[in-house]
Amino acid sequence: MLRLEQRAEPSRAWSIASPVLALVLTVMIGVALFAALGKDPVRGLEIFLWEPINSSYRIGELMVKVTPLLIIALGLSVCFRSNVWNIGAEGQYVIGAIFAGGIALTAGKDTTHFIVLAVLLAGVVGGMLWAAIVAFLRDRFNANEILVSLMLVYVAEQLLNYMVFGPWKDPQGYNFPQSKTFEVATQIPRLMPGSRVSIGIVIALAGVAALWVFLFRTRAGFAQQVGGLAPQAARYAGFSSRKALWLALLVSGGAAGLAGALQVAGPIGQLTPYVPEGYGFAAIIVAFVGRLHPVGSVFSAILMSMFYIGGELAQSRLGLPKSLTGVFQGLLLFTLLACDTLIAYRVRWITPKLLPNAEGAEKSQRAQRH
């Protein structure tokens, strides 16, 4: 029978191979799913894995999705590495968007482009404030951060609805629940004409570098992670677990808020009830598939974005619902967790014979030979 045997130390090779194997498994399930739905599996794979990257325009669109996913995932990597389970990034993203939108709406005809800085800053502050509620309740009242952060997602979405159905509703908007379109001055600068890619992707990549330095080259980054790996060791070393909790939540909340700001002042350009697009949840998968490593997150963010674009293409080309994206994203995390077992364990085939019997059989064989 198959048996798991603990490795002496975690396998580095499997820690890199596991996401690849998980992707292969997800693709195989995908092929089966396409076949079951009566669609050509090869065409399905092409739509999810090749078409999203086969033209410069598509790659641009891919980067538009990579930007928020990567920024949120970087923040969550800090959180999960510190063993703080903030799963409400979606809510922090929405509050960031509301704060950023509030600043963007104050812009007039003669506002200069510098307002973008204020818009982004407002997003960060909004996200941090929302995550600070989680940190406060955890720190002061010991309330479970998983449930609190998740509940606050629903509260944040209702706040957004209130703003766009109420005070911020565009009077000239034919009664649609949406704010007026932001002034051009508030638009996040784009990298090049003809593509929607903004400086957000540059910020995201700078974040990758900054996070790498913080996690692997600073004492503060080390202290932050020890609490997650070995709480007792952290206590003996004098690293404050409260500080780690607050830092983890503020960093991840701020990152999610920044992503929200980049999104409303970028591709969306106004506040609508459709601002929450699930990036906050998808980024959890990005962070795990990217091994909670800044560079790994770049690859997983690209992969997850391909799933998004693939889902949209599958809707228009194959007439399949767009929610296929969510199915594949969920499957990827599931298979990844299963494959991750191979990092800490090796699979052994053990013959299901009882040991004494096996010895006895051997002895009797030997006896026969003599």
Place this chain on the structure above:
Amino acid sequence: MMDTYALLIAATLNAGTVLALASLGLLINEKAGIVNLGAEGMLLCAAIAGFAAVVHTGSDWLGFAAGIGAGAVLAAAFGVLVIWLNTNQYATGLALSLFGAGFSAFAGIKYVQQRLPERPHFEIPFLSDIPLAGPALFRQHPMVYFAIALVVALIWFLDRSRAGLVLRSVGENPSSAHALGYPVRWIRFAAVIAGGALCGLAGAYLSIVYTPLWVEGMVAGKGWIALALTTFGTWRPMRVLLGAYLFGGVTMLQFQLQGAGVDIASQFLTMLPYIATVVVLALISRNPAWIRINMPASLGKPFYPGS
């Protein structure tokens, strides 16, 4: 006026039943030491499975069975991962919730505009004619009474039966249970399946009885609230049930206030159950000693039999 109160009580019990079924299921999981954060995903998949089954067969009971089946299957996948592959319970549950949200949306797309056959009306003869108490308590769907019976059964099972004792020992101290020769992993697996089945029943009740329709994401956080309720009820079935009714009441209060024309934006009323969950969690968790006494000691911790 009395009728209004009666209806409010009836609606509260109805709303509370969804939460109670799910939360009692999660309670069984947690008594065995397993936290399943996938409740939301199981409720969603069970809701669409149950709804689709009723659309195709016309039978509510087959719908409930389909919901139970969907919940149990998803729980089994979760169980294999966390129990035999020793994956992180939080991450795996989260994966289940994310997958369930995607899969239910995908599978449910054809059912968005569908309607169920006419809903049956239930009443208990004679008792339902008592003024106030009749319409409030005795005109409910059988599942409402089932939830109450389940609480009684669970109290007996956990506190009085040998099997319940074994289940609790697995959640408190799996190593000792293992040393005594109990199959810890299989007991945990059975608890996970039972929890998934009850979450499935809750999801099916939601889409078949409570709001007889299918909308993407219709569970709207009830799975997470059910998770919070086990802490709120300090892992005691009766308290969990009362907590579920309390939250059912908060949900109803929101509609009641809206109907009464209270001058608060509807969005703030919709927030109420979520804010209530946060407040209640903070208040109940405030005293760590109180939680530690009641919480299964090995909750969330993996168990590897030493071999």
